[in-house]
Amino acid sequence: MYRSKRFARRAERPVNLDTFVAEDHSLGLKAMNGPADPSPTLVMQAGRIIEMDGTPEEQFDTIDRYIATHSIDRTIAVEAMATSSLKLARMLVDINVPRQDLLKLLGGCTPAKLCEIVGHLNVVEMMMAMQKMRARRTPGNQAHVTNWRENPVLMAADAAEAALRGFDELETTCRVARMAPFNALALLVGSQTGRGGVLTQCAVEEALNLRLGLKGLTTYAETLSVYGTDEALRDGDDTPWSKGFLASAYASRGIKIRFTSGTGAETLMGYEHGRSMLYLEARCLLLAKGAGAQGVQNGAISCVALTGALPEGVRAILAENLIAASIGLEVASGNDAMSSHSDMRKTAKLMLQFLPGTDFITSGYSSMPRRDNMFGGGNFDAEDLDDWMVIQRDMRVNAGIHPVTENEVLMVRRRAGEAMRAVFESFGFPSITEHEIEAAVEAYASDDMPERDLVADIKAAEDFLAGPSTALDVARALLDGGFDDIAANILSMQRVRISGDYLQPAAVLDANFGVKSAFSDRNDYEGPGTGYRLSGEEWERLRRIPQEQSAARLVPTPRRASQEPWLTEKGSATTGRDNEVVLGVGPAFGESLDNTLCGLNHREVISAIAEGVASRGLQLRVVRIGDSADLGIIGTRAASISGSGIGIGLQSKGTTVIQRKGLAPLNNLELFSQAPLLSRDAYRQIGVNAACFARGEPPMPVPVRVDNMARLRLIVHAMLMHKREIAAIDPSRPLQALEISP
Numbered sequence: 001m002y003r004s005k006r007f008a009r010r011a012e013r014p015v016n017l018d019t020f021v022a023e024d025h026s027l028g029l030k031a032m033n034g035p036a037d038p039s040p041t042l043v044m045q046a047g048r049i050i051e052m053d054g055t056p057e058e059q060f061d062t063i064d065r066y067i068a069t070h071s072i073d074r075t076i077a078v079e080a081m082a083t084s085s086l087k088l089a090r091m092l093v094d095i096n097v098p099r100q101d102l103l104k105l106l107g108g109c110t111p112a113k114l115c116e117i118v119g120h121l122n123v124v125e126m127m128m129a130m131q132k133m134r135a136r137r138t139p140g141n142q143a144h145v146t147n148w149r150e151n152p153v154l155m156a157a158d159a160a161e162a163a164l165r166g167f168d169e170l171e172t173t174c175r176v177a178r179m180a181p182f183n184a185l186a187l188l189v190g191s192q193t194g195r196g197g198v199l200t201q202c203a204v205e206e207a208l209n210l211r212l213g214l215k216g217l218t219t220y221a222e223t224l225s226v227y228g229t230d231e232a233l234r235d236g237d238d239t240p241w242s243k244g245f246l247a248s249a250y251a252s253r254g255i256k257i258r259f260t261s262g263t264g265a266e267t268l269m270g271y272e273h274g275r276s277m278l279y280l281e282a283r284c285l286l287l288a289k290g291a292g293a294q295g296v297q298n299g300a301i302s303c304v305a306l307t308g309a310l311p312e313g314v315r316a317i318l319a320e321n322l323i324a325a326s327i328g329l330e331v332a333s334g335n336d337a338m339s340s341h342s343d344m345r346k347t348a349k350l351m352l353q354f355l356p357g358t359d360f361i362t363s364g365y366s367s368m369p370r371r372d373n374m375f376g377g378g379n380f381d382a383e384d385l386d387d388w389m390v391i392q393r394d395m396r397v398n399a400g401i402h403p404v405t406e407n408e409v410l411m412v413r414r415r416a417g418e419a420m421r422a423v424f425e426s427f428g429f430p431s432i433t434e435h436e437i438e439a440a441v442e443a444y445a446s447d448d449m450p451e452r453d454l455v456a457d458i459k460a461a462e463d464f465l466a467g468p469s470t471a472l473d474v475a476r477a478l479l480d481g482g483f484d485d486i487a488a489n490i491l492s493m494q495r496v497r498i499s500g501d502y503l504q505p506a507a508v509l510d511a512n513f514g515v516k517s518a519f520s521d522r523n524d525y526e527g528p529g530t531g532y533r534l535s536g537e538e539w540e541r542l543r544r545i546p547q548e549q550s551a552a553r554l555v556p557t558p559r560r561a562s563q564e565p566w567l568t569e570k571g572s573a574t575t576g577r578d579n580e581v582v583l584g585v586g587p588a589f590g591e592s593l594d595n596t597l598c599g600l601n602h603r604e605v606i607s608a609i610a611e612g613v614a615s616r617g618l619q620l621r622v623v624r625i626g627d628s629a630d631l632g633i634i635g636t637r638a639a640s641i642s643g644s645g646i647g648i649g650l651q652s653k654g655t656t657v658i659q660r661k662g663l664a665p666l667n668n669l670e671l672f673s674q675a676p677l678l679s680r681d682a683y684r685q686i687g688v689n690a691a692c693f694a695r696g697e698p699p700m701p702v703p704v705r706v707d708n709m710a711r712l713r714l715i716v717h718a719m720l721m722h723k724r725e726i727a728a729i730d731p732s733r734p735l736q737a738l739e740i741s742p
Contacts, residue, residue, distance in 0.1 A: 015342035021309045025274050028267030031307060031316035033119050034276030040113035042081045047074055053112040061230045063283050066240035070290030073107040080108030089120035092129035092326065095527025099132050106326045111282035114326070118278075118319040123352060126318045131356035132525045133325040135295070135506035135518035137532045139357035141400025142169040142332060144364035145187060146374040149446040150179045150454065152424075153417050153432055156190035157440040160416035161409050162367040163194025165385075166402040168508040169220065171364055173203040173374050176454070180204045181461040184217040188471065189423060189478070192489035193416040197509030199256060199502065203375075206246060213255040216471025216494055219502070220256035222297045222332065222363070226287050227261070228280030231271035244291035251292070254497035256507065258295045258332060259288040263316050264303030277307055281320045289327050294505050296324050297363040299334020299353070302376070308339055308349070318352045325358070330506035330518070332363035338377045346379055354391070354399050357532065359506045361399045369445045386547065393543050398534045403545045413441045415483075422481025423474055429460045555593075555720045566590065566603055566741045573623040573735040576643040580619045581690045583609060584638030585738070587626045588728035589652045593721060596654030597675040597714055600683070606740065608680045609648065612687020618644070618694055620687065622740065626733035629725040631655050632665030637735060639663075644694035648686065653721040654678055658690050669693055672702065675718070676710040679703070 002008035010016070025034045043051035049068040050057045060068065073080075080088075088105065091097040106114065121129065143162040147154050159170055170191050172183045184202040191198040202212050203223045212218045226243055227233045233240070243259070250257040261284035263277035272280060281298065288296050300307040300317045307313040321333045333353040340346045353361050365388075366378020373381065380388065389403050417437035424432050430453055439449050471490055478487035492513045496502055502509060504517035514520075525531025534542065567590040576582065583606065590602045610620040623641070625634045635649025635657040645661035646669075654675030657668045670689060672678055678686075682702050689699035 013342070015340065015345055017341040018345070019305070019309045023311060025276070028272030028274065028277070029310060030276045031263065031310045031313045032115065032276050032278035032319060034274070034279060036274040037115065037276050037279045038112045040081065040085070040110055040116055042072075042077055042110055042113075044074065044078060049074065049077070053110050062239055063228065063230060063233070063287055066244075066290055067111070067283065067286045070244075071286040072110065073104070075108075076104055077108035080105045081110065081113060085113065085116040086120050088117045089125075092117070092121065092133065092322075093125050095132070095525075098526060099523055102133065102326065103328050107328065109327075111279060111286055114282045114285075114323050115276075115279050115319075118322055121319075121322075123315050123318055126315075126322050127352060127356040130318070130322050130325060130353070130358065131531070132523065133322065134356075134358050134523055135325065135328065135330050136359050136508070136516060137521045137523045137525075138516055139398055139400055139532070140168040140360050140508050141166070141362055142171060142360045142364055143167040143367040144336065144373060144375055144378060145170050145172050145190075145367055146174075146183075147368060147372040147446040147449075148175060148374065149449055149452070150175055150183065150457070151436075151440070151446055151449045151452060152182045152186040152457070153420055153436045153440045154443055154446055154449050155183060155186035156193070156416040156420045157413035157443075158368050159187045159190025159200075160194040160412045161404075163191045163198045164404055164408060164412045165194075165367075166400060167198065167365070167367070168400065169199045169201070169360065171201050171203055171222070175374050176458065177204060177208075178458045179461055180208055180212065181217070181465040182457060184212045185423070185464070185474065186420060188217050188474065188490065188493075189419050189486065190416040192486050192493065193419055194412055195511045196489035196492060197511055197513045199508065210246075210249060210255075211465065213250060214253055215465075215469070216497070217474075218255070219493060219497060220258070221250055222258035223260055224257065224293070225260045225265075226284045227266055227269070227271075228275075228283040229266050229271045229273060232266045232269045235269060235271075240287050240291065243287070247291050247293050251503055254500050254503065256502050257293050258297050258330065259284075259291070259293045260297040260301060261285065261288065262298045262301035262303055262307075262334065263313075263320050264300055264306040268303055268306055276316075278316045278319055282323055285320070285324050285327060285329065289329060293329070294503065294507070295330025295332065295359065297332040297334075298324055299332075299363065300337075300339075301334055301363065302337050304334065304337050304339045314349050314352070317349070321353065321358060328505065328518075330359045332360035333358040335362040335379055336364035336366075336375065337379060339379050350380070355395065355397060357398070365401070371447075372445050386545070389542070389545050390547075393545055396534050396539065396543075398532075398538065398542060402541050405546055410441055417441065419478060419481070419483045419486050422483060423477045426477030426480060427460075427464065427469065427473075429464075430456045551720050554717050555724060564741075567622075567624075568739045568741065569624065569733075570737040570739050573641055573737040575641045576621055578643045579617070580621050580643050581613050581687070581694055582638040582642035582647045583620055583622045583650060584625045584634045584647055585622065585650050586629055586634060586652045586725050586728075587624065587730065588629075588725040589624065589650070592724050592728055593652040596652070596678070597718055597721065598654055598678055600654070600678075600680060602652070603740075604680060605650070605654070605683050608683035609650075609687035609690075612684040612689075613691045615688055616691035616695060616697075618691045622738040624733070624736040624738055626736055627729060627731045628734075629722065629729055630665070631657055632668070635659035635668060636663070636665045641735065646690050646694040648690050651675070651722070652725050653718055656683070656686055658686065658693060660693065670699070670702070672704070674704065674710060676714050677705045677707055679705070
């Protein structure tokens with residue numbers, strides 16, 4: 001197929017497994033700024049909206065009617081719509097315009113106006129705006145916690161670990177719908193084991209979801225889907241009013257509520273009417289606002305691969321997040337569903353929310369391996385946690401997860417399993433064995449768990465749902481089992497729920513059940529030096545990843561004073577005989593350093609070079625250059641006293657040069673700069689080549705491995721070794737003759 005082997009090789013790259021499709025607005029394949037999108041208009045009469053985005057009131061569909069009635073602030077609408085969209089776009093980016101001023105103005109905008117405003121912004125400008133417009137000052141994150149076997153012990157352990165890692169919310173779902181009560185129970189117990197105050201939900205059918213909430217097993221819901229056309233909304237057996245009623249049902253019982261929407265949903269369902277994905281999403285967002293939802297889970301969500309298949313699709317995803325934040329909604333900004341085969345492409349997309357921060361960077365980070373993710377696979381999962389935390393450390397960014405040690409994880413997972421056993425024993429559920437708990441502590445995935453009687457678990461879960469028991473009974477069981485702290489956390493969750501504190505916009509709870517929300521933790525970003533800044537204890541916690549090592553551990557232990565020296569200085573070195581090659585070593589060689597970067601002992605390196613020189617009938621003389629650690633200087637000095645005029649320079653870390661007398665320090669015969677790639681055979685050949693130069697014979701290539709990752713892996717080690725080499729410099733001993741003990 002390809003004549004070019006490079007094209008053929010690139011065709012096998014993971015990114016080319018993704019689908020990319022040309023725009024076709026007639027099929028809904030337009031991410032934003034579609035030719036069929038209406039122009040922004042608004043006409044009011046006696047306080048009533050009688051035209052919106054080119055549609056007169058008598059032609060309003062149900063979504064238009066709901067938005068016009070409940071979503072647009074009519075006290076500011078005329079002024080907002082009369083303000084240039086470009087001006088409003090610049091105000092979004094302008095650090096001198098406070099968020100509150102923009103919230104008021106943008107609250108009077110129609111869907112088409114909101115799309116026109118963000119259409120003026122590139123992704124960098126959208127990120128700048130998002131940093132200002134997100135509701136909560138402190139960014140957060142949400143985790144998915146599921147497993148293929150529906151094992152309640154593993155689910156509780158995973159929930160405890162996710163809570164320990166700092167996730168503010170945990171969401172589960174089911175492979176077998178009737179296991180929902182046990183999954184919700186496991187999530188509740190596990191989350192409050194990891195730390196108090198973590199909000200939880202079980203993503204199931206809405207009536208069942210509400211029943212779980214009424215029992216106190218869950219504390220939020222976000223799977224109330226809304227769509228941007230009447231036909232798509234009706235396919236979900238809904239109208240804007242029924243969604244608003246359902247949101248009120250949750251809120252009246254102290255359950256936090258977000259709607260779910262996202263670019264591409266209407267196109268996927270076949271009811272987009274040729275409109276762009278972003279325009280239809282703007283309608284969804286205003287519907288969510290009018291229904292009184294605290295926020296939205298948006299960012300293409302399950303449709304991300306469809307939106308991402310289009311030109312500027314990823315830009316449209318950021319735009320929908322920004323519109324949601326700009327009208328005052330809490331934003332759980334996607335990054336949950338698999339978006340690409342390419343790790344580079346996935347990370348590039350993530351950075352649009354990761355760097356400016358959103359209320360929840362992901363609306364479900366897969367805290368378990370992909371196989372166990374019952375949401376259809378996570379964009380990032382348990383294997384990516386270290387990468388995520390390193391990127392936070394690299395950029396001094398809080399993206400909602402913090403480092404923990406293995407011992408901390410093992411302890412909290414065990415305690416969650418033991419707490420679940422106490423609850424199951426108290427309620428008479430199928431027993432949890434010690435073997436199950438031990439497996440859950442150490443498991444990679446649910447395949448590592450022993451089989452449970454799923455039929456018996458389902459029967460117990462259904463009885464639990466149908467019976468009178470609530471979260472208070474769970475707390476009582478834990479208290480009786482000796483888990484006072486977990487019981488207290490669950491009881492505190494019920495208290496906060498009664499108070500309704502976490503019904504504030506963008507509300508999450510800290511470990512002391514204090515509320516952080518758009519009211520109590522208001523985003524006050526107005527440019528450099530303002531807003532959320534990662535500092536103090538938070539920064540100390542995020543930067544201390546378990547992989548971090550002290551500099552002392554990265555450098556080989558120096559030779560102890562009690563050890564017998566094998567290199568002895570014998571006074572100043574002088575010019576030698578014709579049949580020699582002089583090896584000049586660095587000031588720390590064989591003393592405060594005794595191994596090269598590739599791990600070869602210094603004595604072995606000299607032995608290999610000496611063998612090579614001897615193989616061509618010459619002798620090796622070793623001297624120390626004590627007043628410089630520079631390889632060029634070391635090689636030049638060695639050559640200057642060599643009887644043959646040929647010298648070898650060798651730094652303690654292993655970097656080597658072959659030099660001829662009279663050449664400038666940076667003009668050499670051969671340079672071997674990749675010390676980690678030099679083996680004993682390579683050093684022997686270096687000796688051979690040096691002797692060949694001395695004899696006037698052509699040298700052979702030195703065998704050097706190719707390892708493009710060596711620099712990445714060892715550059716810090718190299719720097720620290722060179723620091724030690726520099727520390728050993730003594731200007732009073734420029735050239736010292738060395739004797740090697742037998």
